[in-house]
Amino acid sequence: MKNKMQEFIRKLAGFSHLHADDIEAIHALDAELITIDRGVDIISEGDKPKFLNLVHAGLACRYKLLEDGRRQITAYLIPGDLCDLNVYVLDKMDHGIMALTQTLIMRIDRTDMDALLERPRIALGLLKSTLVDEAVLRQWIISAGRRRAIEAIAHLFCEVHARMAAVGHVQDGSFFLPITQQDLGDTIGLTPVHVNRSLQEMRSNDLIRMDHGALHIPDIARLHDIAGFEPLYLHLLEKSAAPGRAADLVGRP
Amino acid sequence: MKNKMQEFIRKLAGFSHLHADDIEAIHALDAELITIDRGVDIISEGDKPKFLNLVHAGLACRYKLLEDGRRQITAYLIPGDLCDLNVYVLDKMDHGIMALTQTLIMRIDRTDMDALLERPRIALGLLKSTLVDEAVLRQWIISAGRRRAIEAIAHLFCEVHARMAAVGHVQDGSFFLPITQQDLGDTIGLTPVHVNRSLQEMRSNDLIRMDHGALHIPDIARLHDIAGFEPLYLHLLEKSAAPGRAADLVGRP
């Protein structure tokens, strides 16, 4: 498949005016595709990765374990996201990355990536995309620090909804987010049982409906309101669902 | 003063092998120096800054206000840090930046910065420095989400200690961190009164001593232990205090 770098290119192009030879260079990467099952590490804390891992399909997360088993998820990674750009700054991973659904990963050779980074437009694109990641991280800090349970959950759902919508993965207000309540709690800083109760309340207010990993949001504006969500920070262009696009094989129940 | 870009260059050089002409270009920036008092905005949410603001001395913070007045601080900015690289990605600020102590800011013309970003070594340095910022943000998420009050406060103190030490601002385990308990609470997601009680407990265990904005850490190893602090993620080289270096005019009570 020649389109294997599709998502990555789309993402960079959203930030930087890539030239034809930049795109050429990206396509020229030869990357190994591997499949990772839910719950298994793509990279573990302490690893010194020799490859760069690029999410091709599925959903993964950055996470960190404290000694006593507490876990905090610090990012969701969706197709087009690079897992370990940070090797350029830390030779050892200071956190792990795990598949939240079955995930397809492309392994890019480190030296190939080095070459890519020589290209100013690509470096700039990555810089900008990292700046957006930062904006997302800031929102997560706000959720964990100052929003209460329902606001935080709503905000996360709004974020994921927006990101999914931007790549055409939302159909009629529904998209797949097959994560457990434990996972959810670990991303926001709550207990699974409190997540459970909060979700129940949200369902009973018809803010959301959940069905086998599909999340349905009947009235996104109302959810935005509750979350105090302002999509600006995601730097996404609004894009309606692309019905022609086949759904990913992964992420389905 | 020809050394006005000192901190910025030092920081970039820590990430990327700048060439002489890169450094030349940075020195060639002509930047206006302005003073900002504690509590006043350097940039406000919603601003569309025409300049890039670089912290030259003092301490500032990124923060975000929720509608009902809750505040969350999402980063501390120390000398050498750029406030608003994010204009490259969001034309409007999605958060504010405020001085936590009297602060000296250098305003760099936006087009000058554009030119700087054409330089691959500088772009790469900024990318890497942004990656470290990300690592810090992740730790803050963990603090807000999964650490309890004392652990989180301890972790923050460890982080600031390490960053201060790296630029020679720690003397005998002491450094200036003249922020209020309100500020502290807003960075970790706690109430000022709970911060107060937690600090009292830490003081009574002789983990810290506080005196007019100076923070003294008698046994940094013990604090590391309580916080679960692993300095790796900061990507700092250990550097002992440089007694010859005059303390900044700002940050003193």
Place this chain on the structure above:
DNA sequence: CGCAGGGTTGACATCGGTCAAGGCCAGTGG
């Protein structure tokens, strides 16, 4: 001297955590 901005304290409220028991499937193996 008086004020303002922080720091402290106490009494009490609450959000969210803990523990422990069931319940509900989907997948597996007999």
Place this chain on the structure above:
DNA sequence: CCACTGGCCTTGACCGATGTCAACCCTGCG
């Protein structure tokens, strides 16, 4: 086909960390 199992979701009773409110107290400063 059915019983079993392992994940995950739900529930209830109770607990505890942190929040709220409201004084009061310092201390530096005009």
